[in-house]
Amino acid sequence: MTEEIDMAEEKKINPMLKLALDMGPIIAFFVAYLRLRDEVFTINGTEYSGFILVTAGFIPLLALTTFILYRLTGTVSKMQIMTLVLVVFFGGLTIWFNDERFFKMKPTMIYALFAAVLGVGLLQGRSYLQIVMSEVLPMKHEGWMILTRRVTGFFVFLALLNEVIWRTMSTDAWVNFKTFGLTAGVFVFFMLQSRLFQTYGIETADGEEG
Structure with missing residues (x-):
């Protein structure tokens, strides 16, 4: 690593x-x-x-x-x-x-897999997010654990939402959701974590908080 x-x-x-x-x-x-x-x-x-x-x-x-x-x-x-x-x-x-249904299932499997991986880490008392992101986002371990729990829940929500949309709505609706909805959802989610970053951020050598 x-x-x-x-x-x-x-x-x-x-x-x-x-x-x-x-x-x-x-x-x-x-x-x-x-x-x-x-x-x-x-x-x-x-x-x-x-x-x-x-x-x-x-x-x-x-x-x-x-x-x-x-x-x-x-x-x-x-x-x-x-x-x-x-x-x-x-x-x-x-x-x-x-059969286009297989490709529509892909986001479900991706987010479910990510949630499962993060969930395994949480059961072990570890944050896999911290392992891969700590260099760009210095933060206390407690903050990483909170963020990881939130991200895990968010990924489960996205997996379920994708299932609902592709099974109940048109292909046009699913493509719009995949292209814009998922991207916007991830952006908004991390914007809402700003208070967490401020609370648990670690001050770097140049005086800035991570």
Whole structure:
């Protein structure tokens, strides 16, 4: 872990470039879906909806941006690796069975898996968030434990919410939720933790609080 952190410090990249690599595939998926959602494509005698074709394009695009991020920074987080693995798995099932429901399940599995991992750490009296984020967000252990419990509950909520939306609403509604709802939800959640950060933040060497 120390080697990964040191390498990441040596190979910092422009924050806007990192944001583009992180969000680019999601935005591309949304734009492509809007253009192809009403189209039907026949390949080798089998009809595929625009959603299936967009999913097929999303998989290599996410793999490419993850690889580029690794080449530029020298490291990729375990969360990004797990996300890529689940995208390949559920995206592959979606294409193989020509059934969009598999890809819609992906966020459920991602958030459920993250919640389970964090939950195991909590049972052990540990915060896995602290392990991977303490360098950029110095905070007392008690604060990390509180944040980890909140994040675990938040991930469970997102997993359940995704299930409700894809099972009860249209594909358009789910795509909008996946593209904008999840991103906005995560942003708002961490904004609401500002008081926690202030209460348990550790003052760094330059006099700033983490």
